Amino acid sequence: KKEKKTKKIKEVTQEWEVLNTTKALWEKNAKDVTKEEYATFYKNLTNDWEEHLSVQHYHSEGNFEFTALLFCPKRASFDMFEPKKKLNNIKLYVNKVFIMDNCTDIIPEWLNFIKGLVDTKDIPLNISRESLQQNRVLKVIKKSIVKKCLDMFESLSKNKEEYATFYKNF
DSSP: OOOOOOOOOOOOOOOOOOOOOOOOOOSSSSSGGGGGHHHHHHHHHHSSSSSSSEEEEEEOOOSOOOOEEEEEESSOTTTTTTTOOOOOOOEEEETEEEEEEEOTTOOOGGTTTTTTEESSSOOTTTTTTHHTTTTHHHHHHHHHHHHHHHHHHHHHTTHHHHHHHHHHOO
């Protein structure tokens, strides 16, 4: 009789360890975020060395759901009126996945000094830039951002020093 050869099989197990447990700043409740966290995030987002002048952090629900985090800088960038400058103002995210660096359809040109980001769940992740331009979700977001920026300027006008800084620069 022949003896059957048996193979020894090594069992490999893998354990997954979560490395990043922090929540995205714009996903947090606006009341839970400190001024220092906003300042650090603003500096990382815009590569600015100064803190922001004002911030507008809000979550909008309705036909479309999105979260926006908008910053008004303390001073105008030196190349703000440069026509060939590549704008890098509002970043578009879908489900916390970065989609676009400068979405010109989200903010009008006269607000090009506003920095920040918009995160929405109502745009597909694999959307092309062409179809993004005709997306009606972006039109609703744009309208809301303009309204919130005007609210931010109105709240700035209540503090004389901050409004003087804003008025002098922009």
